[in-house]
Amino acid sequence: MSIATQPPRGVPGQVAEPAEVAAFAAVTRTYGQVRAVDGLDLTLRAGETVALLGPNGAGKSTALDLLLGLRNPDSGSVRLFGSTPRQALADGLVGAMLQSGGLMTEVKVRELVRFACDVHPRGYPVDQVLETAGITDIADRKVDRLSGGQEQRVRFALATAGASELIVLDEPTVAMDVSARQAFWGTMRAQAAAGRTILFATHYLEEADSVADRVLVMHRGRLIADGTPADIKARAGARRIVFDLDPDPHPDPDQLRTLPGVTALELHGRTLRIRSTDADATVAAIYRAGLYPHHLEVTSLGLEQAFLAITGTEESAR
Structure with a gap:
């Protein structure tokens, strides 16, 4: 009822x-x-x-x-x-x-x-x-x-x-x-x-x-x-890119951070996790840099990451 x-x-x-x-x-x-x-x-x-x-x-x-x-x-x-x-x-x-x-x-x-x-x-x-x-x-x-x-x-x-x-x-x-x-x-x-x-x-x-x-x-x-x-996820304006790299040559994380669209980057062994505001441009730049990603995944941020991004942006604007 x-x-x-x-x-x-x-x-x-x-x-x-x-x-x-x-x-x-x-x-x-x-x-x-x-x-x-x-x-x-x-x-x-x-x-x-x-x-x-x-x-x-x-x-x-x-x-x-x-x-x-x-x-x-x-x-x-x-x-x-x-x-x-x-x-x-x-x-x-x-x-x-x-x-x-x-x-x-x-x-x-x-x-x-x-x-x-x-x-x-x-x-x-x-x-x-x-x-x-x-x-x-x-x-x-x-x-x-x-x-x-x-x-x-x-x-x-x-x-x-x-x-x-x-x-x-x-x-x-x-x-x-x-x-x-x-x-x-x-x-x-x-x-x-x-x-x-x-x-x-x-x-x-x-x-x-x-x-x-x-x-x-x-x-x-x-x-x-x-x-x-x-x-809400789209408003965060970012996507997650995850892939594995060949062991040689070992990439320079500082150089990777300068790729277009990259807002955050983590390198754990051979696995690279990137947050990007323009996933297409970032992936294209990765290939141009001579890096060949394996098991490439491009996904939207989860609601938790989007929430943190939105509230973090609001806090930094104060």
């Missing part, structure tokens, strides 16, 4: 733009001398799975707190489903799984989840929520007897206790092992397929690369990149 936002009607034969779920307009939030969120403009639309990335202190958690009405902006506005965040939560339109805040102790998992289902305006049956979260086997265990990964799955159950249209997750797979993380994202893919909008902050960049259809990168409170994972 899910409740999907209906897109507005458009011109016959045209695909209507998905409905707006959330909007930040010139939002600023400061703590003393620290500007945690700095003029943030952002729109989320129905049906998106969005990853929110950024180094520690980038403003991710503050942005989520503002979205959920846990904090108010110093300036600008936040709208959620065309209303205030607190009204949207009261209407059961949003489910959230946050890092902050503990779970009730001295109660069983089933009791806690049943309470969440009962208070949700459109709550699901408790057994359905337990099964979806993969915690049926620990339903009769007290909450304070759970491992860190089990606590995360209980938090997820509380976030999905009813038919919310937006699910907000702050570092959802922290403390989960690899198999639990894989199972969790399998469940989230099913939530997205049911029409929900998913927004999650994570430090596991491989999760963003494999799960998200849109990636937001924050740095020092500002949004510095917004696009698909492929867009």
Whole structure:
């Protein structure tokens, strides 16, 4: 069961733009001398799975707190489903799984989840929520007897206790092992397929690369990149070139660094790893230099390398 936002009607034969779920307009939030969120403009639309990335202190958690009405902006506005965040939560339109805040102790998992289902305006049956979260086997265990990964799955159950249209997750797979993380994202893919909008902050960049259809990168409170994972990688403006060299003659790394497009270079034995902004020009120059690469591979940067390149460029520009 899910409740999907209906897109507005458009011109016959045209695909209507998905409905707006959330909007930040010139939002600023400061703590003393620290500007945690700095003029943030952002729109989320129905049906998106969005990853929110950024180094520690980038403003991710503050942005989520503002979205959920846990904090108010110093300036600008936040709208959620065309209303205030607190009204949207009261209407059961949003489910959230946050890092902050503990779970009730001295109660069983089933009791806690049943309470969440009962208070949700459109709550699901408790057994359905337990099964979806993969915690049926620990339903009769007290909450304070759970491992860190089990606590995360209980938090997820509380976030999905009813038919919310937006699910907000702050570092959802922290403390989960690899198999639990894989199972969790399998469940989230099913939530997205049911029409929900998913927004999650994570430090596991491989999760963003494999799960998200849109990636937001924050740095020092500002949004510095917004696009698909492929867009973010392309924005880094570099590709990776890897190959093996003949043992003789041994190349001069300093000379290789002067090749066109090269921004970084590592030589380990006979294996050369190059980062280049113009892979075609770099490879052509390698051949012109009399080097004959074996097992040549030219690939895009992974999301992690692209993220580091984008945030590093932003930091050096300050």
